[in-house]
Amino acid sequence: MRGLGWSLRSLGRHRLRTGLSIAGIAVSAAMLLDMVMLSGGIEKSFADLLLARGYQIRLTPKGTLPFDTEATMSGAIQLVTSIRQTPGIAAAGAVLGASLYGRRRDSLITLFGYGIQPEAQALYTIISGGDLSPTDSLGVLLSLPAARVLQAKVGDSVTLVGRLDPQVVTAAVGRTLMVRGLVRWVYDYRDQPSVGTVLPVMQSLAGKRPGDQASLLMVRAAEDSAAPAVVTALRKRFPQLEVNSVADLVREFKQRLVYFRQLSYILGTMSLIVTVLLIATLLTITVNERLGEIATLRAIGISRVSVVREVLLQGVTLTAIGSALGIVLGLVTARYLDSILTSFPGLPAAFSFFVPRRESLTRAALVLLLTGSLAALYPAWLASRAAIAEVLRAEAA
Amino acid sequence: MNRAVLVARDLRKDYPMYGEAVHALRGVSLEIRGGEYVAVVGPSGSGKSTLLQLIGGIDSPTSGTVEILGTVLQSLSDRELTRLRLTRLGFIFQRFHLLPVLTAQENVELPMAEAGVPRELRRARALELLGYVGLGHRARHRATQLSGGEMQRVAIARALANRPALLLADEPTGELDAATGHEILELFRRLNQDGTTLVVVTHDDRLAEQADRVIHMLDGHIVIPERREAPAVPGLPASTA
Numbered sequence: 193m194r195g196l197g198w199s200l201r202s203l204g205r206h207r208l209r210t211g212l213s214i215a216g217i218a219v220s221a222a223m224l225l226d227m228v229m230l231s232g233g234i235e236k237s238f239a240d241l242l243l244a245r246g247y248q249i250r251l252t253p254k255g256t257l258p259f260d261t262e263a264t265m266s267g268a269i270q271l272v273t274s275i276r277q278t279p280g281i282a283a284a285g286a287v288l289g290a291s292l293y294g295r296r297r298d299s300l301i302t303l304f305g306y307g308i309q310p311e312a313q314a315l316y317t318i319i320s321g322g323d324l325s326p327t328d329s330l331g332v333l334l335s336l337p338a339a340r341v342l343q344a345k346v347g348d349s350v351t352l353v354g355r356l357d358p359q360v361v362t363a364a365v366g367r368t369l370m371v372r373g374l375v376r377w378v379y380d381y382r383d384q385p386s387v388g389t390v391l392p393v394m395q396s397l398a399g400k401r402p403g404d405q406a407s408l409l410m411v412r413a414a415e416d417s418a419a420p421a422v423v424t425a426l427r428k429r430f431p432q433l434e435v436n437s438v439a440d441l442v443r444e445f446k447q448r449l450v451y452f453r454q455l456s457y458i459l460g461t462m463s464l465i466v467t468v469l470l471i472a473t474l475l476t477i478t479v480n481e482r483l484g485e486i487a488t489l490r491a492i493g494i495s496r497v498s499v500v501r502e503v504l505l506q507g508v509t510l511t512a513i514g515s516a517l518g519i520v521l522g523l524v525t526a527r528y529l530d531s532i533l534t535s536f537p538g539l540p541a542a543f544s545f546f547v548p549r550r551e552s553l554t555r556a557a558l559v560l561l562l563t564g565s566l567a568a569l570y571p572a573w574l575a576s577r578a579a580i581a582e583v584l585r586a587e588a589a
Numbered sequence: 590m591n592r593a594v595l596v597a598r599d600l601r602k603d604y605p606m607y608g609e610a611v612h613a614l615r616g617v618s619l620e621i622r623g624g625e626y627v628a629v630v631g632p633s634g635s636g637k638s639t640l641l642q643l644i645g646g647i648d649s650p651t652s653g654t655v656e657i658l659g660t661v662l663q664s665l666s667d668r669e670l671t672r673l674r675l676t677r678l679g680f681i682f683q684r685f686h687l688l689p690v691l692t693a694q695e696n697v698e699l700p701m702a703e704a705g706v707p708r709e710l711r712r713a714r715a716l717e718l719l720g721y722v723g724l725g726h727r728a729r730h731r732a733t734q735l736s737g738g739e740m741q742r743v744a745i746a747r748a749l750a751n752r753p754a755l756l757l758a759d760e761p762t763g764e765l766d767a768a769t770g771h772e773i774l775e776l777f778r779r780l781n782q783d784g785t786t787l788v789v790v791t792h793d794d795r796l797a798e799q800a801d802r803v804i805h806m807l808d809g810h811i812v813i814p815e816r817r818e819a820p821a822v823p824g825l826p827a828s829t830a
Contacts (some may be wrong), residue, residue: 198688198690198691198695198699201690201691202688202690204690205689205690484684484686485686485688488680488682488686489688489699490671491645491647491674491680491682492674492675492679492680492699492700492747492748493671493672493673493674493675493676493678493700493703493704493751494671494675494699494700494703495668495671495672495675495703496667496668496671498703580647580648581642581647581648584642584647584682585638587684587686588638588682588684588759588760
């Protein structure tokens with residue numbers, strides 16, 4: 193029966209039923225796709241975020257992860273100088289994270305401050321204006337939310353205030369700095385007002401100057417492939433510090449978010465089951481309705497193989513159309529869900545839960561097509577086993 | 590004398606019903622030669638349709654054998670039997686059973702497509718057959734757009750598609766009014782005159798009257814194997830045979 197496509201055209205005989213089934217498959221496919229994107233997307237997004245500027249290694253105080261606690265390490269500049277001299281390392285820089293305040297007229301606004309070494313930074317990209325120079329102790333970089341709350345633009349002066357005296361709520365340390373540029377901080381959550389200065393200025397504002405404190409050190413190996421060897425070397429050299437590659441951090445992150453993966457597996461499996469039930473039900477109803485037609489086809493010499501092939505083709509076609517629509521629907525819903533989830537406090541705005549990747553799309557599509565074929569197996573078997581004489585007798589009665 | 594197209598020997602068919610065996614056929618033997626036009630008549634439940642299904646390889650007998658052109662159907666695998674039905678036999682049913690989503694031409698092409706006939710050849714042959722049954726102008730109409738008589742003529746064209754040695758028809762005028770039924774009678778007569786071997790199960794006296802031989806059945810037996818005249822000389826024109 194090659195070339196006549198009667199089975200596909202048969203799907204058009206009950207358009208509403210076929211349409212509703214395709215819609216159901218599309219919803220299941222969208223759910224499956226979202227779950228596939230969710231299961232692998234978080235770690236992919238996290239890894240992309242950590243590698244945003246190519247720094248593959250992080251050093252933190254022993255027993256901590258980057259920005260996980262307020263713990264700091266002392267002797268930051270000396271450590272960085274020493275690390276930069278290590279073979280295989282292209283760049284290294286220290287970062288200090290601290291809470292501070294910005295003065296706007298008579299009020300103080302809570303800010304997050306980054307102390308950085310501009311010559312080796314992996315935390316921001318410039319949106320407008322310029323960068324800090326390594327010795328620029330009078331300049332500051334603002335995120336757009338910070339510029340908004342401080343009502344400042346490039347070239348303006350802003351006053352940053354460090355520790356407050358808890359008794360009288362007055363600033364212990366204050367500095368007036370000129371806005372050099374507006375930047376996007378890679379790890380900022382949505383609408384986070386952040387500022388950045390060179391490391392010594394931030395240390396001074398945070399009261400960390402005496403010990404030359406830093407929250408973490410970021411290291412870029414000359415070659416990505418050399419990163420594990422550099423990590424090993426750094427661990428040996430600095431046993432007092434926690435040395436992690438991005439892969440280590442992703443592994444740790446995965447461990448913490450294992451429930452997300454479990455949830456996505458469960459929901460993904462449920463959506464597959466729904467798809468199987470939908471296709472199997474539709475095709476079984478169709479086959480039962482068309483038993484007379486199928487018995488006639490078998491009587492006039494159409495082989496079981498041809499009948500099975502046509503029913504399977506129906507299943508695969510339904511799945512393919514449903515999946516194509518489901519991919520579009522899945523991408524739209526993923527975007528919407530992502531915008532909700534990433535608005536949760538404490539999550540970097542650049543972070544994404546649902547990452548559409550070619551592999552995940554291909555995997556979801558293949559799983560669905562396989563599922564569609566499997567779902568069509570029972571109705572196909574039913575069609576191939578139609579008792580020709582019995583059905584024809586019943587039809588004639 | 591033409592060679593035997595069909596030889597049935599002592600066919601018996603029992604159906605289980607509520608734990609009892611219903612004897613639909615009780616030892617029927619039959620020989621049909623090339624070019625014959627045979628009508629099988631009898632009251633409902635006499636075993637006519639069962640006989641047709643057994644000689645057409647659609648159902649298997651409880652005992653006995655059926656030979657089509659020297660091949661014993663009971664010795665064939667399901668696949669071989671399906672192939673034989675496709676290439677050696679043509680079936681016409683009371684309710685036409687065309688595929689409603691296909692056009693008249695595509696319905697006729699269906700068995701040829703299954704047999705692996707190349708697209709151009711099968712299209713040409715389908716159009717030729719539709720012309721033969723008087724429906725050349727309806728080739729592109731869907732089955733659902735045809736009248737009952739037209740559908741039955743398409744079904745006849747479909748049955749002829751792979752040049753069968755034997756055409757089997759089960760109540761071919763059963764769903765048609767008198768005038769339309771008459772058109773089908775005429776077509777059968779013409780087919781037979783052109784050399785097609787026909788076995789028709791019918792209640793229609795007019796169909797039976799034009800047959801060479803009328804087989805009367807009662808309670809699973811052949812009661813009167815009647816022969817009216819010598820079988821027609823085979824030799825369908827190239828357009829149909």
